[in-house]
Amino acid sequence: MDIKIIPLPAEKMKAKIADQSQLGFGKYFTDRMLLVEWKSGQGWCDARIEPYAPFMLDPACTVFHYAQEIFEGLKAYKWSDGRITLFRPEMNARRFNQSAERICMPEFPEELFVKGIEQLVSLERDWIPTAAGTSLYIRPTMIAVEPVLGVHPSNHYYFYVILSPVGAYYAAGFKPVGILVEDHYVRAVPGGTGEAKTGGNYASSLKAGQEAEKKGYAQVLWLDGKERRFVEEVGAMNMFFAYGNRIVTAPLTGSILSGVTRDSVIKLAPSLGLTVEEKQIDINDLMTDIRAGKVTEAFGSGTAAVITPVGKLCYKDEVLQLTGGNVGGITQKLYDTLTGIQTGKLKDEFGWVRFVG
Numbered sequence: 331m332d333i334k335i336i337p338l339p340a341e342k343m344k345a346k347i348a349d350q351s352q353l354g355f356g357k358y359f360t361d362r363m364l365l366v367e368w369k370s371g372q373g374w375c376d377a378r379i380e381p382y383a384p385f386m387l388d389p390a391c392t393v394f395h396y397a398q399e400i401f402e403g404l405k406a407y408k409w410s411d412g413r414i415t416l417f418r419p420e421m422n423a424r425r426f427n428q429s430a431e432r433i434c435m436p437e438f439p440e441e442l443f444v445k446g447i448e449q450l451v452s453l454e455r456d457w458i459p460t461a462a463g464t465s466l467y468i469r470p471t472m473i474a475v476e477p478v479l480g481v482h483p484s485n486h487y488y489f490y491v492i493l494s495p496v497g498a499y500y501a502a503g504f505k506p507v508g509i510l511v512e513d514h515y516v517r518a519v520p521g522g523t524g525e526a527k528t529g530g531n532y533a534s535s536l537k538a539g540q541e542a543e544k545k546g547y548a549q550v551l552w553l554d555g556k557e558r559r560f561v562e563e564v565g566a567m568n569m570f571f572a573y574g575n576r577i578v579t580a581p582l583t584g585s586i587l588s589g590v591t592r593d594s595v596i597k598l599a600p601s602l603g604l605t606v607e608e609k610q611i612d613i614n615d616l617m618t619d620i621r622a623g624k625v626t627e628a629f630g631s632g633t634a635a636v637i638t639p640v641g642k643l644c645y646k647d648e649v650l651q652l653t654g655g656n657v658g659g660i661t662q663k664l665y666d667t668l669t670g671i672q673t674g675k676l677k678d679e680f681g682w683v684r685f686v687g
């Protein structure tokens with residue numbers, strides 16, 4: 331399918347953000363977006379890159395009432411030699427369709443997903459920030475836009491991609507965060523939508539996040555929804571715990587999101603002298619191991635921050651420090667290696683980097 335390029339009138343061009351230290355996350359958007367429609371009986375049609383603008387949507391659309399929507403998150407980088415790259419975009423394309431299947435939305439051609447993003451990013455290349463730690467965040471989304479209140483899969487969808495120049499996550503330094511283990515609210519249950527990247531999972535997590543913030547914690551660590559006993563994941567990150575050179579993470583049992591960064595950490599680990607174990611982690615055992623000093627580091631993995639060091643964990647009012655509240659060696663090494671590959675400073679041994687023409 332060809333993507334039509336709708337001209338961008340000069341008066342619709344926005345000023346670039348001159349001070350890259352002010353970018354923050356997801357506050358600014360570029361001049362253009364990619365939009366493809368799906369209509370039943372017709373399939374995907376009308377692919378176009380057009381000026382970024384609000385949608386005019388009927389208030390009855392399914393997405394507004396029953397949250398039929400999915401999304402993705404990945405980044406584009408501008409290397410010091412001027413080349414533009416994406417990091418493992420085919421993984422996002424595949425996961426997008428896994429989410430689509432769960433939420434009863436049509437499959438989106440994976441080649442068009444990657445090609446469409448490449449074309450859009452290429453047109454918007456001047457928006458990619460270049461300061462250390464910055465990137466262009468890419469947000470593919472699918473929403474149900476049929477205006478009907480009956481509860482059932484829509485007959486009309488928008489697939490769209492917007493771009494946001496984002497700042498360095500660790501502008502104030504690579505500092506460990508405090509995490510609150512959530513023992514009341516749950517994020518996902520077996521058979522639920524935990525494995526899908528869908529807005530509803532986030533809507534139901536807001537309350538726990540707000541309460542954690544009030545107590546001074548950055549995010550919550552979710553336990554399994556059935557027994558509230560096994561460690562699952564954090565907000566928008568998968569979690570790893572290091573026992574010396576052995577790193578442990580929860581298995582993909584259906585209620586946690588299969589992170590691209592999680593997969594990259596697992597694949598990278600052996601070359602850094604680490605062994606990886608995917609196994610159920612009982613929160614009580616974990617707390618015992620932290621108290622005994624066996625857990626040497628903890629960190630999260632996700633596209634937005636890549637690797638997030640965790641320096642403090644609170645469970646049922648007991649607060650435990652990790653790595654003396656400092657950034658551990660493994661955490662630092664994984665962060666440096668992953669961001670090094672993403673920005674072209676380190677060799678890409680895995681074929682993860684995709685150049686945008």
Ligand SMILES: *Cc1c(COP(=O)(O)O)cnc(C)c1O
Pocket residue numbers: 403527563564565566567568587588589590591592631632633634
């Ligand atoms: C997106 C997301 C992650 C991280 O996935 P990455 O592909 O590494 O960015 C983890 N958990 C949840 C709930 C997510 O939505």
